[in-house]
Amino acid sequence: MTEVVIAGIGQTEVGEHWDIGLRDLAFAAIQGALKDSDGLKPQALFAGNMLAPNLSNQAHVGVLLADFAGLKGIEAVTIEAAGASGGAGLRQGYLAVASGMVDVALVVGVEKFTDKVGPGVDEALSTASDSDFEAVQGMTPTSQAALLMKRYMHEYQVPADGFAGFAVTAHANGVANENAMFRKAIQLETYAKAEMVSDPINIFDIAPNADGAAALVLTRPDLLPSGFKNPLVTIAGSAASTDTLALHDRKDILYFDTAQISAGKAMKQAGRTLDQIDFFEYHDAFSIYAALQLEAVGFAIKGKGWKLAEAGEIGIKGRIPCATMGGMKARGFPGGAAGVYQAVEATLQLRGRAGTNQVAGAKVGLIQSLGGPASTAVSHILTSLD
């Protein structure tokens, strides 16, 4: 297998970018990643995007970004797997370089929520679920996650503030991340008093939809310029898996099969075991997703994922640090770009450049990007080379 490394990273602040469009947003991240990669020239662009055809009347996003970035001529394509579009884009970029056909790949995640406001956004997000059997009933991803969370709380006797630890950790980590949307720590009491969105999901159990773009430059180690300045980060494992699209088709709705399968495959490829993973970037679009991922990947037994958060074990100095730069809850949820943000943040950790959020001695990170309620899961193991 050809080794693939992350040579450059770029990202924009996550938030409401009313003043710039899809292309400008993505360009900022692309520019950052290309500069960071010390002048590597991409031959291919993989754009992770979910919502532009609906929110921005724009398909063909791969070409749009390549064109606007002055990369005319290279190949470009859009990769879509709902909320996992960013992770899936990274995987396609990885496969392209691993195949030997592409020397340098640019992976870009971008989402521009503010191109539309109101019910149109929920409608667009609902295209992630089964249109004929779920969305048609009026179910949105949020109301679906609420049903999941309610069932979980019932099955495992979780108290009303049992999920607070996820938001408390995320917001604590967001404070020092200058690209995070929310940079204010919250307390347990803040969670307890929070407004309800879709019972039992309160405003702290759901990540904010937001604009954002992140980019990665992938290549083979032998193609790096001599005297390459960045500490090297390798994609040691890459895997994806799918479940039923509709939640009601599953035998056990409280177990994310795909999170388990894809993480297991990625770890196997990387030759790493669970206890060697120094941090985990989960897909905390909803706190219930985070809990179920911790269980499926194996950091907690079934029904006990929330306990890890409650006990503070997911903090930067905890047993398994999660959402180390604020996660989707505090950094913000830029849809199809979210999975690329995970990779950018993990690279900062593995380079030892995560500042006050640095996980001490981080050498192996697991990132996991979900589409729908883990209908898709894409997992990558990133490692520092030394």
Next chain:
Amino acid sequence: MTEVVIAGIGQTEVGEHWDIGLRDLAFAAIQGALKDSDGLKPQALFAGNMLAPNLSNQAHVGVLLADFAGLKGIEAVTIEAAGASGGAGLRQGYLAVASGMVDVALVVGVEKFTDKVGPGVDEALSTASDSDFEAVQGMTPTSQAALLMKRYMHEYQVPADGFAGFAVTAHANGVANENAMFRKAIQLETYAKAEMVSDPINIFDIAPNADGAAALVLTRPDLLPSGFKNPLVTIAGSAASTDTLALHDRKDILYFDTAQISAGKAMKQAGRTLDQIDFFEYHDAFSIYAALQLEAVGFAIKGKGWKLAEAGEIGIKGRIPCATMGGMKARGFPGGAAGVYQAVEATLQLRGRAGTNQVAGAKVGLIQSLGGPASTAVSHILTSLD
């Protein structure tokens, strides 16, 4: 480079499938391809689709198809590059197998136009162009192609019926293709009397939007079951390229750079030259596209592509047979599935199983899938193994 072969093909009739949905349509093609591949089990599904998020309120099409086909657990992703989504899906499937990470890949192209009718369809198709600078002006792909064709006719003094040969050839070839939408031959006079759509594009210069699904099973030759029954077809070359998204940003709007670049790269990889190509499946969504592709690829000099059609040189027994199963004009244009249909039809030719449409002794085929006015071009060289 790992060798990649097409082990199985499947397709549905192209037309207006009012009675079945996206998943059923795709399933018919998947079932056909899996059966044809002699029981190979795919680990990954690449769905080429452009319009489902807009026309069917359905993103996450990769998962939908994997789930409905009983392939739960495999990885699946949607590949989008506007009209080139099918060709781009084939390329991603190719890269996945070539990387050694995926043993058997299923490439599915599917489009369900009849999920919406009226202006919504044109609006959805217009997401292929630059939303901020083209679509916002009310330009549709058809009106844009009309401008291109008008300019071409002016520059090269093409008579009013100069493009008739494209439609005459396509309809002649569609007669014997049981999956074609239109199976009636037309005459030069039919073209001359045809209703105008967007001057100078008449009803025979534009391919009909239609529902359809096609599928391919890709693998490495060493993984084929012993005694494998199908004549082997190899993907000998694969390449993609992008141009500016907006037509007005180009120096010369009458030359399809990407068609030239991607075909050139694919031929180089395959070690083949133009004179070795036995047939060419172009992207005749509009007859002007076909003319410009013939020129960019090199079968005609600039301004003379239409002459090949006029002289009958693109017929089954001509110098360079094109649209051998009816092309998009007569077989129909199933959007993001079109590029996969090209591969299915080329495979039939290279297996020697194209019936009355067989190009005698066909050993090397070029297929080319376009997104927008060649803003994307994806080219593949397919060859028979003997």
